[in-house]
Amino acid sequence: EAAVTQSPRSKVAVTGGKVTLSCHQTNNHDYMYWYRQDTGHGLRLIHYSYVADSTEKGDIPDGYKASRPSQENFSLILELASLSQTAVYFCATLGGPEQYFGPGTRLTVL
């Protein structure tokens, strides 16, 4: 049974539109993360959260907002989607020494 789920699994958005990516965990972990991965590259941290109702900026937060309304849910919001935000987005939680990843959301901005 998947402990970290993401929705949608893929999305096509138009430039300038609003996009919300959702992440849900059943691990009961405090830390949750949003990463993006561009083709042929590793993962880069966008935002993270260590407690509900609080978020922190990662390494590449510009153009993204995050929301952590509860322990289980963590959303990534693109208010004005741009072409450069086409990527695969991964949500993860941190439990002890290990991170647990969701299946990813493939976002294409046209």
Added chain:
Amino acid sequence: GQQVQQSPASLVLQEGENAELQCNFSSTATQLQWFYQSPGGSLVSLLSNPSGTKHTGRLTSTTVTKERRSSLHISSSQTTDSGTYLCAIANNRIFFGDGTQLVVKP
């Protein structure tokens, strides 16, 4: 500069050969984790090894914390091992390398 550097960037093996993947990092790490990313994109944690040597199945990871390096050894490679291997470190933040793309030919 990049916090985590992996080498080689790509590797092609014949089935049955062994693979040695390297991860070098520029800051102290309290956590170090190796991941496998399938051609389909999903990420799977292989080993968490901040120091010392750990084994699981055909995988062996050795991390020398003082030298800021870790290796992942894959013995008797199989075609199903093909994919990307990512190294990630964490101290106050988490950093990923760009990965090693492994292709195992039958």
